[in-house]
Amino acid sequence: MTSPQYRRIIRLIALSLGLSSGAMQAAEEKPLWEIGAGVAAFSFPSYRGSDQTNNFLMPVPHFTYHGDFLKADRHGIRGSFFDSDRLDLTLSVALSPPVSSKDITARAGMSDLKGTFEIGPEMDVTFWRSDNKARFIKLLMPLRAAITVEGSPKEIGWVFHPKLNMDITDLPGMPGWNLGMLAGPLFGDQKQHAYYYSVDPRYATAGRPAYEAKAGYAGMQYLLALSKRFPGYWLGGFVRYDNLGGSVFEDSPLVRQKDYVAAGAAITWVLGESSTRVRVND
Template sequence: MIKIYVLLVTVLFANQTLSQEDIKLENDLRPVWEVGAFAAAFNTPEYPAADQNNTNIIAAPYLIYRGEVLRIGDGAIARAVAVDKSWYELDVSLAGSFGANSEDNLARENMPDLDFVFEVGPQLKMRLAEFNFAEHGRSELFLNLQARAAFSTDFSGLDHRGYVFQPQLAYRQRGWLSEKTALSVRISPSWATEELHDYFYQVDSQFVTSDRPLFDASSGYMGTNVGLSVSFEATKDIRVFVGGSMTIHSGAANIDSPLFKDKSTYSMGLGMVWRLWQSEQKVAGR
């Protein structure tokens, strides 16, 4: 099924797309601020280790501000120069997953729907290495330590769903095929507290069937995501991205749950960022 989410979802996914522009090239001047629109389509599992996927469409405005003290967007939700050093940065990490209608999912038939889940928390980004290529731009290797609180929402209320720890090894390269082409490769295992595992994998007595036995979920390892994305300029003001990822759930804490259906799941995304307005003033190296 197709759902259209606005604002909150766009903050999550537009930020991930724009983060490919983190790496600054020589003489790379950018507007102090810019405003535009973001639109994308994603095909993702209905929940971790599900054997059914959903297609979701999102569209909304975005804002980037590259100030001397405060920076919004441009690879981070918000960060201060005081904690933006040459080899590490401290900012906010966000993640999200779309909801699922249990009527359309055989494993969850007659169970409550899964709401949109978003996660927010601090992130320590450490630059491990950087590389300069004669013909293929510049690249950097990061270790990102992310700890987030998870919440589910149907956009009329909010429920806390525990905590997630997700270290990430990320390689980003600008100038991969041309000056304005960006490549991102990442690998990120994740662990979560029992509340989030309960939300996805617990089967209480009222939902037991002949094919769905009682199951008490526990905290622990959820899986490891491996992803690749590429973005490029279609025009001076329109940037297009395409990406895909695989999550390997082998060894997950709740692999015995009747709701745990697939040890490997896949996601794909395609979208665009359209810059509509920008400041005349330019800055470098921010």
């Protein structure tokens, strides 16, 4: 599983699966921190554009923190520079593990993909929200720089993923259930796309010609997530559709499939929480 795919899994499961599309709650008091653990099941392609699917079951951590600056919750790990009524500016980070090319047929014989670390600003604009702040429509605009995690780290470009986010808390007839929807295009610079989709002439074969990826549009993603917090545990799942049609690298020999559906579900149990309560207004 390559970094772009695993990055979303890390954000989804490590912070209780609601990261990409969590439901906003009205202002309320919550523990300063909360820890737990659980299990998740996922079905994902090896990387965006791969025709190989990975199905797996894995343990996952659960951690939330509601500090004045640093926050870790369903939206990710971030530092808040300012939080206005309609505009939020935060610092976001993401991690992804290394991947062995020998496990991916399309990349056989090529160099492995290193683990990556990403960091950058995210600007969120609230277009509409209900009076109790339980429902909203936002434009999320994260921009991150990525570097490899190795002895001599290398900068591997930028990713920009603007997306429209609609969240609904307490679905009609389903009290406590939260629905989140996301949709938006992806863009990357030449370094980012080259890292995953270029084929150096030394790795070219009869069925995998040399290829140089370009900067630009990288496809569309649509995500639907459903979750509920029960006393002592959390349950959630998601379905995501990814389409690479029209992307600047769609003719790369490493792109074997231009659209796919990914899904996952998880349950986590809260094992401990802070006695200190803070007022949280998501």
